[in-house]
Amino acid sequence: MKVCKFGGSSVASAAQIKKVIDIVVSDPDRRVVVVSAPGKRFAGDEKVTDMLISCAARTLAGEDAVESVERVVSRFDSIRRELGLPEDLMENVRSGLAKRLASSKRSPAAFTDGVKALGEEFSARFCAAAFCAAGHAAVYADPREAGMLLSEEFGNAQLLPESPELLSKYLLSQSGIVVFPGFFGYTRAGQVVTFSRGGSDITGAILAAAVSADVYENFTDVDSVYPVDPRIVPEVKEGISEMTYREMRELSYAGFGVFHDEAVMPAIRAEIPINIRNTNRPDEPGTMVLPRRRTIQGRVLGLACAAGFGTLYVSKYMMNREVGFVSKLLGILADEGISFESIPAGVDNVSVIMRDELFRPGVRERIMERIGRELQTDEVSYEAGLAVIMAVGEGMRCTVGVGERIWGALSRAGVNVQMINQGSSEISMMFGIREEDLVKAVRALYDELFANDPYAGKRLTNV
Numbered sequence: 359m360k361v362c363k364f365g366g367s368s369v370a371s372a373a374q375i376k377k378v379i380d381i382v383v384s385d386p387d388r389r390v391v392v393v394s395a396p397g398k399r400f401a402g403d404e405k406v407t408d409m410l411i412s413c414a415a416r417t418l419a420g421e422d423a424v425e426s427v428e429r430v431v432s433r434f435d436s437i438r439r440e441l442g443l444p445e446d447l448m449e450n451v452r453s454g455l456a457k458r459l460a461s462s463k464r465s466p467a468a469f470t471d472g473v474k475a476l477g478e479e480f481s482a483r484f485c486a487a488a489f490c491a492a493g494h495a496a497v498y499a500d501p502r503e504a505g506m507l508l509s510e511e512f513g514n515a516q517l518l519p520e521s522p523e524l525l526s527k528y529l530l531s532q533s534g535i536v537v538f539p540g541f542f543g544y545t546r547a548g549q550v551v552t553f554s555r556g557g558s559d560i561t562g563a564i565l566a567a568a569v570s571a572d573v574y575e576n577f578t579d580v581d582s583v584y585p586v587d588p589r590i591v592p593e594v595k596e597g598i599s600e601m602t603y604r605e606m607r608e609l610s611y612a613g614f615g616v617f618h619d620e621a622v623m624p625a626i627r628a629e630i631p632i633n634i635r636n637t638n639r640p641d642e643p644g645t646m647v648l649p650r651r652r653t654i655q656g657r658v659l660g661l662a663c664a665a666g667f668g669t670l671y672v673s674k675y676m677m678n679r680e681v682g683f684v685s686k687l688l689g690i691l692a693d694e695g696i697s698f699e700s701i702p703a704g705v706d707n708v709s710v711i712m713r714d715e716l717f718r719p720g721v722r723e724r725i726m727e728r729i730g731r732e733l734q735t736d737e738v739s740y741e742a743g744l745a746v747i748m749a750v751g752e753g754m755r756c757t758v759g760v761g762e763r764i765w766g767a768l769s770r771a772g773v774n775v776q777m778i779n780q781g782s783s784e785i786s787m788m789f790g791i792r793e794e795d796l797v798k799a800v801r802a803l804y805d806e807l808f809a810n811d812p813y814a815g816k817r818l819t820n821v
């Protein structure tokens with residue numbers, strides 16, 4: 359059985375929903391379909407979830423929400439008309455909205471969740487109706503009846519332990535296509551509660567794990583995940599055909615990737631292969647994310663990069679002999695609520711790489727003064743404007759020479775490497791450079807590592 363999740367852009371209009379239907383019915387294994395609320399149809403368009411959040415906010419503020427409500431209604435009505443679905447579906451939209459907007463406002467977070475979940479609910483009801491209208495047996499799955507039980511953390515719910523078994527029983531007992539709304543479930547007390555934003559991915563991953571799906575297909579609007587950011591290297595053609603969960607984690611570290619890696623955790627725990635695919639180009643095989651895969655020694659799979667980092671530099675003579683020095687340093691940062699990314703260290707010095715936005719001017723000076731005083735350091739300084747490039751690949755493990763290729767390409771491009779750190783898993787290497795060198799560096803690395811890669815776009819696992 360395959361569980362497929364279609365994101366907001368895949369159900370943004372009637373034309374998109376028709377593509378979803380074609381994709382699903384072209385493979386009888388595609389039995390569980392998770393949908394988001396309608397997303398943007400074009401740049402500048404508004405997502406239904408955002409419209410609903412503004413309905414809830416206006417209502418909570420005691421303002422008139424009529425106009426926001428009408429925007430939601432007319433968005434669904436245009437989808438309904440173009441799909442040729444019966445008018446009475448709109449009755450459900452209007453009354454559903456009115457009921458939720460009139461519900462208790464004692465907990466604003468609970469109230470907002472009730473309203474914003476409606477985007478997925480209506481979307482799934484409309485999609486189920488569209489499947490039926492096209493002659494395919496399909497049902498709308500009510501998450502409450504299906505057993506999607508979640509914690510009472512409104513806007514950030516977690517799955518309750520008894521839920522997977524209930525979901526599995528429900529899903530396996532259905533015949534035909536089950537259309538499941540993403541993003542929300544119910545508390546034990548029967549209240550609607552949502553995951554964090556983008557949470558339909560979580561629903562899909564939970565369902566894929568619950569039925570031990572052969573694959574979790576995550577349909578979005580890109581062909582695959584690319585080895586470098588196509589905005590920096592537009593000529594990159596071949597996407598990544600397959601990667602391991604670990605590679606995905608490392609790559610998504612610096613803001614890379616199509617989905618939020620946390621969202622697919624349930625599928626990863628259950629070792630379900632994840633296939634990222636494009637609704638608009640269903641013949642493309644997309645990117646497979648797998649527990650394990652065959653690798654080619656020395657091959658780098660992808661580069662992630664991001665700007666917006668800074669380095670906190672701390673030095674103290676004989677630091678290496680002082681038991682607990684780094685732990686005290688990190689203790690101070692933890693105390694101040696600052697997380698770090700990496701801590702390359704020398705004999706008498708240590709650098710803490712962190713996101714610049716966390717180490718704001720004003721707060722920064724006070725923390726640095728504290729470090730100097732409490733740790734009796736020789737120097738504490740901070741430099742912003744750092745960009746980080748991560749080279750990732752299982753094939754980098756136990757291989758000589760990858761660092762040299764990267765290093766060589768960067769030095770030929772005239773990029774000064776300020777920091778280098780190899781993760782202990784040996785499947786990633788992190789380079790710190792100046793932000794202004796980022797584009798130049800990524801282009802140079804693309805030319806060196808990917809422009810002539812004979813394995814680009816090839817799947818090796820099934821060889």
Ligand code: ASP
Pocket residue numbers: 365366394395405407408477540541554555556557558559
């Ligand atoms: N519609 C929700 C959001 O916009 C959830 C999702 O699309 O995954 O965050």
